[in-house]
Amino acid sequence: MQVYLILIATMLVDLDHLLATPVFDPNRCSINFHPLHSYDAIGCYFILLIPKKSRILAIGLLIHIIADSIDCYL
Numbered sequence: 001m002q003v004y005l006i007l008i009a010t011m012l013v014d015l016d017h018l019l020a021t022p023v024f025d026p027n028r029c030s031i032n033f034h035p036l037h038s039y040d041a042i043g044c045y046f047i048l049l050i051p052k053k054s055r056i057l058a059i060g061l062l063i064h065i066i067a068d069s070i071d072c073y074l
């Protein structure tokens, strides 16, 4: 059940990628490019870590952000 929530969360942020053109650009840094990848949004994900109910969701979102940011710096 918890893994399922993580998957949903990471897929939700992936919608951001689908709205961008081109959908996938290996040279583009997603962080701060998509609305759900802005520093404001990332700040919200950290706040979501605090309540137990949304913690799993927040972990999923942050895993996605971390994976995207690795693309930025490599």
Ligand SMILES: [Zn+2]
Residues within 6 Å of the ligand: 013, 014, 016, 017, 030, 037, 064, 065, 068
């Ligand atoms: Zn992303």
